[in-house]
Amino acid sequence: MTASNLAIGSIAPQTYQGIYVRNNLVAQGTVPEQPPFNLCPDIIHSDSQVPANTFATPASWQQMYSTDPIIGAQNFYYVRGKNGASAPDTGTMALYWAPAQVFNFPAAWKGNALTTLSGGESSAVSASGGNIAVGDEPFVWTPASVPFGSSYFNFVCQSVDRANPNPIPTIGSWLDLSNLLSNKPGFGFRNTAVVDGAAPSWMHRQMLSVPANFSPAQLQLVLSAQGFTGTTVGLLCDMFTPSGQVIAIDPVNVVGDGIIVGTTATMEPGYQTSLAIVCWNPSGSLSPGSSLTLSMTYAVQTGADLEFAMTNGLLRYQHEQGIGSSRIGPTPVATVASITFMVGAPLQSALHR
Amino acid sequence: MLLKSKSSHTFGIGYDPRIRFGSRTIPRPKVVAQAASTYSGIYCRPNIDNGGTIPASGTLCTCPDIWISGTQPLANFQTALATDSSYATASGDGIQQGQPNYIYVRARNGASQPLSTQVQLFALPCGVIQWPAKWGQYSIPTDIEYQPPNPPVYISNINNLAAAATGVAQNAFIWSDPETPPPGSDHYCLITWMNNASNPFPNTFGQLDISNLILNDLGYGWRNVSLQSGSSPTVQMVTQLDIPVNTPAGSRQYYIIVIPSGFPNGWQVSMSCSQTDAKGNAIAIPQQNLPTQQGLFLGVYAWLDPGFSATLTFNLYQNGAGPANNASLQVQAQYQSAPHELKRALALGVVDFVTSRALQSAFRGFGLGPTAACPLGSDNVTLKRP
Numbered sequence: 001m002t003a004s005n006l007a008i009g010s011i012a013p014q015t016y017q018g019i020y021v022r023n024n025l026v027a028q029g030t031v032p033e034q035p036p037f038n039l040c041p042d043i044i045h046s047d048s049q050v051p052a053n054t055f056a057t058p059a060s061w062q063q064m065y066s067t068d069p070i071i072g073a074q075n076f077y078y079v080r081g082k083n084g085a086s087a088p089d090t091g092t093m094a095l096y097w098a099p100a101q102v103f104n105f106p107a108a109w110k111g112n113a114l115t116t117l118s119g120g121e122s123s124a125v126s127a128s129g130g131n132i133a134v135g136d137e138p139f140v141w142t143p144a145s146v147p148f149g150s151s152y153f154n155f156v157c158q159s160v161d162r163a164n165p166n167p168i169p170t171i172g173s174w175l176d177l178s179n180l181l182s183n184k185p186g187f188g189f190r191n192t193a194v195v196d197g198a199a200p201s202w203m204h205r206q207m208l209s210v211p212a213n214f215s216p217a218q219l220q221l222v223l224s225a226q227g228f229t230g231t232t233v234g235l236l237c238d239m240f241t242p243s244g245q246v247i248a249i250d251p252v253n254v255v256g257d258g259i260i261v262g263t264t265a266t267m268e269p270g271y272q273t274s275l276a277i278v279c280w281n282p283s284g285s286l287s288p289g290s291s292l293t294l295s296m297t298y299a300v301q302t303g304a305d306l307e308f309a310m311t312n313g314l315l316r317y318q319h320e321q322g323i324g325s326s327r328i329g330p331t332p333v334a335t336v337a338s339i340t341f342m343v344g345a346p347l348q349s350a351l352h353r
Numbered sequence: 354m355l356l357k358s359k360s361s362h363t364f365g366i367g368y369d370p371r372i373r374f375g376s377r378t379i380p381r382p383k384v385v386a387q388a389a390s391t392y393s394g395i396y397c398r399p400n401i402d403n404g405g406t407i408p409a410s411g412t413l414c415t416c417p418d419i420w421i422s423g424t425q426p427l428a429n430f431q432t433a434l435a436t437d438s439s440y441a442t443a444s445g446d447g448i449q450q451g452q453p454n455y456i457y458v459r460a461r462n463g464a465s466q467p468l469s470t471q472v473q474l475f476a477l478p479c480g481v482i483q484w485p486a487k488w489g490q491y492s493i494p495t496d497i498e499y500q501p502p503n504p505p506v507y508i509s510n511i512n513n514l515a516a517a518a519t520g521v522a523q524n525a526f527i528w529s530d531p532e533t534p535p536p537g538s539d540h541y542c543l544i545t546w547m548n549n550a551s552n553p554f555p556n557t558f559g560q561l562d563i564s565n566l567i568l569n570d571l572g573y574g575w576r577n578v579s580l581q582s583g584s585s586p587t588v589q590m591v592t593q594l595d596i597p598v599n600t601p602a603g604s605r606q607y608y609i610i611v612i613p614s615g616f617p618n619g620w621q622v623s624m625s626c627s628q629t630d631a632k633g634n635a636i637a638i639p640q641q642n643l644p645t646q647q648g649l650f651l652g653v654y655a656w657l658d659p660g661f662s663a664t665l666t667f668n669l670y671q672n673g674a675g676p677a678n679n680a681s682l683q684v685q686a687q688y689q690s691a692p693h694e695l696k697r698a699l700a701l702g703v704v705d706f707v708t709s710r711a712l713q714s715a716f717r718g719f720g721l722g723p724t725a726a727c728p729l730g731s732d733n734v735t736l737k738r739p
Binding site: 012315332 | 610612634636637638646648649651654692696700701702708709710711712715716719723725
């Protein structure tokens with residue numbers, strides 16, 4: 001026996017040992033997390049103050065609430081997480097906002113921390129092992145307007161405890177961004193907007209900004225939907241890329257659930273634009289809970305990128321049938337962005353709306 | 354490469370159907386040499402002092418050409434056992450109860466021209482040795498691939514052995530789970546048979562006949578063995594690990610991982626392979642506790658050349674509580690794609706990212722480099738509660 005050939009490993013995801021925040025309702029605090037990475041159900045909006053423990057029940061834990069604020073009014077935001085360790089844990093949670101963004105680069109949100117009702121920069125949390133922790137006081141916010149180039153807001157929750165300081169990371173590459181989304185359960189991201197299923201059309205805007213120090217990279221843009229059959233959707237950036245390219249997906253009829261259409265686009269350093277997603281809904285009868293999602297993935301090449309992505313569990317295969325005009329085999333990709341538009345309830349909108 | 358289950362068929366000492374009625378239908382061996390001469394065929398020695406002379410003298414049941422390697426295979430056995438220095442030695446005679454034991458057979462050509470022969474090996478309870486009609490029930494299989502429900506392959510070969518040369522049967526024989534001898538016997542006798550046209554199956558009916566056979570027909574070898582007590586496995590799983598000979602060499606690096614599910618504390622596992630890898634390392638897991646946490650696995654890596662074919666034996670030992678119903682042990686073979694294959698592997702979508710990450714993490718520090726593992730096959734055993 002050559003004992004040195006033997007190793008013990010795990011093919012199961014590792015459970016986060018601390019108070020984690022989810023990126024979707026299915027998440028269970030394990031890393032690497034699985035997409036979508038933009039549906040944090042642990043950031044909760046209310047238009048009035050409510051008891052924090054309202055959100056600590058198992059039933060509430062299975063709910064995702066709206067995050068859209070009421071412009072010009074005081075809005076209350078609650079945050080929560082779950083202790084993935086077996087021992088009791090205490091910590092704090094911070095909440096950040098940003099004008100709607102395609103990419104969750106910290107530069108867009110780290111300067112926009114909300115304050116709590118008492119003026120603090122974070123809300124205290126504590127929970128015994130395996131239990132839900134809700135911030136002891138809400139964050140309050142009175143937005144005057146939605147900044148130009150965006151039509152809604154994003155939110156980021158940051159959970160800090162003794163074992164997990166979770167500093168806001170420096171993002172130097174697309175894979176760094178993917179790693180933040182996939183492997184940092186101390187952060188929860190919310191990139192959603194609620195849309196009116198009865199509206200004959202709607203458009204939402206979000207900023208798309210590429211850091212100036214990034215290398216050009218080709219990303220895959222994929223529109224997918226559930227319950228949007230019969231609508232027409234399209235995508236358009238309102239600025240040419242630095243090299244004069246147009247990023248767009250021409251209007252396409254939605255004939256079923258799943259991937260609708262996709263394209264590839266080169267993200268050039270320093271590119272800034274507002275990306276509009278438009279939906280024409282002539283029947284005006286989209287069911288609550290239907291959703292339209294734009295995902296962006298980074299096609300990972302061989303070499304150091306692949307090693308990093310493989311080591312950090314960022315990769316999945318994207319089968320490209322339906323993207324463009326040809327059928328292309330699987331491509332290893334890392335998710336770098338997702339934004340979702342959800343029709344009305346059962347998002348349970350806000351508690352009091 | 355493939356993992357092919359052998360567990361659906363009894364893999365241990367078994368019935369070689371070719372010789373079921375041997376002693377009744379096959380004539381006596383013909384005499385191939387006169388007294389005090391050299392055996393003029395491919396022969397095994399009854400003891401270390403014999404040089405192929407018949408009638409043999411001395412002890413008849415210490416054949417040094419039945420080489421008991423123990424519970425680990427011998428690297429490069431075909432060359433290692435054919436050297437003059439090896440030929441002058443004998444292995445130990447210990448057979449480990451409950452473990453796969455690897456046994457090799459060598460022989461020398463006493464003729465003046467090249468010869469070939471098939472080689473068989475029997476593990477006979479001593480009370481059976483004088484009844485060749487029963488030998489077929491105690492055939493020891495080789496590690497040659499076979500397709501259940503067909504029986505295991507009991508025959509190996511020595512091909513085109515030059516005059517006066519020493520050769521070794523091409524395959525290991527695996528006595529996979531030796532148990533205490535049945536009533537009426539107090540030990541086992543290993544008998545090897547050079548199965549060729551000049552040496553038909555024997556027709557003997559008593560101690561004197563078998564003695565006469567060994568004295569005058571060195572186409573048979575006889576070795577008594579001692580059974581070293583051990584714990585027999587609760588469950589044994591046998592699977593074949595094959596890499597087709599026409600497989601591009603690639604990285605030559607493979608992982609074998611064992612994923613248990615539903616076993617409580619106290620269960621143990623061991624793994625043994627009938628061949629060493631291309632670097633002469635054993636492919637093995639020493640007996641140790643099965644991980645009980647969901648998702649944990651035990652893994653080994655090996656360097657394997659095209660044409661590699663070997664039998665993997667997994668022993669499971671219960672020590673305490675029984676397994677959950679449908680508890681299972683899954684065995685996976687994973688190929689580490691070579692750098693020049695990586696682009697195609699990714700384009701084909703065959704790189705298993707989850708397992709690659711797990712293997713990379715588990716084998717960090719082994720100097721293996723980045724892992725891009727591609728699944729090649731799996732086998733499993735599922736335990737049902739009575």
